[in-house]
Amino acid sequence: MAEPAEPTETAEPAPGTDPSPRRGPVRLAEVAAAAGVSLATASRVLNGSHRSVGEPHRGRVLAAAAELGYRANPHAQAIARGASNIVGLVVHDISDPYFSAIADGVMRQCEQRGLVVVMASTRRDPERELDYVATLRAQRARAVIIVGSRTRSRDLTARLAKELAGFSESGGRVACISQNRLGTHTVLVQNRAGARELARELARLGHRRLAVLTGPPELLTARDRHAGFVEGLRDSGLPDEAVRAVPGPFTRDGGYAAATELVTAGLDVTCVFAVNDVMAVGAMAAFRDHGLAIPQDVSVAGFDDIRTLRDLVPSLTTVGLPLEEMGERAAALALDTEPGERPRTVRVRGEVVLRDSTSRVR
């Protein structure tokens, strides 16, 4: 039995040296008392950044703290210093692998810095996004990271920008991932360029009649990818009539519905580009359900290169994005930057990955 007298399963009433069995966590004052120093001194060694405590004391405080299992109350610290150690992370939908991958990166970065992340999933409701930012502002979050495409709505964007500006003015840092319309630091995804490059590759494979499942018309990311794709086709000498657009939700079901619509209307294209992988998956399912083989009957391409979807069959042609890294960079951007600093933008290129869901047209 390694683990002999494993202290009894129950609590820890501390032998006999504890005069007041105060419930709840130990406070700094108790540590100070136990170490025989002032509250200030204890605070300095335990939390104050600049060390300036003599060795006789320093050790005693540390020991006492360890013994009592002291943990600073972050709320008290937040209120006393006027700044918390909270980082807010606002995503459109945490159950979407695109966002959870990014979240992973953000959390990694925050953990390293001893920051706590408050996560909010807006479920694609811009109003909720606004509300969460307000909440985070009230929390005196140290930084807020907004992930997800902006919309065309000037109003919504302006309101969010204003809220963020207010937050930022009172010392909070902000970073966004997607477009840089918010006047903040941002990790700018080059959707346009990626889609354009993808289109060229597809044209090179011989496709002359294509369709793009464009996602929601108001989502900038969706629009940019669509626009970039059309540009790429033009670059390749194809007329604008060569491409057909079908809008729909940015989800798997949205992709399914859009593809179905395409088939129902009499599929007259050899290749379909869904503006994100999740939609592409839905589209592939729809085509299959209609007896169409991929890529023999129709080629399909997506965007994002979601890890969980890498093992699809046929493997999905897409534009790869370094999701986790984007999250890390956004966090770093917000955290390593001076409060008043001019907005920086880090560009992230997508890399076209040709796989089996697209084939050369005969």
Add this chain to the structure above:
Amino acid sequence: MAEPAEPTETAEPAPGTDPSPRRGPVRLAEVAAAAGVSLATASRVLNGSHRSVGEPHRGRVLAAAAELGYRANPHAQAIARGASNIVGLVVHDISDPYFSAIADGVMRQCEQRGLVVVMASTRRDPERELDYVATLRAQRARAVIIVGSRTRSRDLTARLAKELAGFSESGGRVACISQNRLGTHTVLVQNRAGARELARELARLGHRRLAVLTGPPELLTARDRHAGFVEGLRDSGLPDEAVRAVPGPFTRDGGYAAATELVTAGLDVTCVFAVNDVMAVGAMAAFRDHGLAIPQDVSVAGFDDIRTLRDLVPSLTTVGLPLEEMGERAAALALDTEPGERPRTVRVRGEVVLRDSTSRVR
């Protein structure tokens, strides 16, 4: 005048009635002053639960608050009332769809109650899990929800249980999802029963020689599913020698590696059960890479029924779990329960879903 001169795009220096352009969020005191009432009164109408403020005042406070855009400082509230509005959510890996689906449910539930969720991803490191719980405890989180399998390690489990007990004793609520070895409320997944049922179905299809990719030996969830599977086979009259076990990580790559090992050693089974869908996907990829067709050459089954993986081809036979709902229930369990209450446990059954990745043996 419904919002006439929409204050200029910039900050809001308030026309001419504001003597001190104090930076940062407005405080309760300012609202009280603006409304011409005491701080206490303002506090009562804005935050105090039991209303007891006369109508002349009540309205004024509300108006002032709205006008100034007042938002209570949650840290100050936390410290004043000794309890925060934070709910801690600890998962093994947020980028794993199993966890992000559950997280979605938890967040939904918390949002409804106006609670904020602090999320932590341990990246499958038990020590980190312990540490996060301690952090959450220090935060005076209102509740902590631990998601993910426990391990066989008595030591680790005991330490976590102890930490949770301490947290719970000081008024925090706790709920777990997976096993109920922590002495807390728990959403208990009936892994054993689900796997057993799956095994029976597979046996019914005629499989007589099977393998299970067991995942990490120390993970209880993995062991339970493995054990249940073996039981189900026994139920069907198969000898224990009928099933072969291959351990490995609980991930896609773990599944790939385990399946490869199986093939390399000379595949002598007709069906492989990976203890979760993500591993199953890896296994399918491995089989394909070795030229094996699914389900013709080998049937594959998983567990969880991850939504993102529902469109795999061939579609994956698995045991479905109501992930989002599990998250919601865990949150409700923790939040709707009295602090001292006896641990409740909500059982969740998995439902076998036979799809195309498994076929009748000829």
Add this chain to the structure above:
DNA sequence: CTGTTAGCGCATTCAC
């Protein structure tokens, strides 16, 4: 270097 003191923003007794 160390102890004293004054807040941080808010909830809450306690008198009025």
Add this chain to the structure above:
DNA sequence: GTGAATGCGCTAACAG
């Protein structure tokens, strides 16, 4: 009902 006073746990001047 309403206001004044106290305290929550900790940090940050400010003096010794």
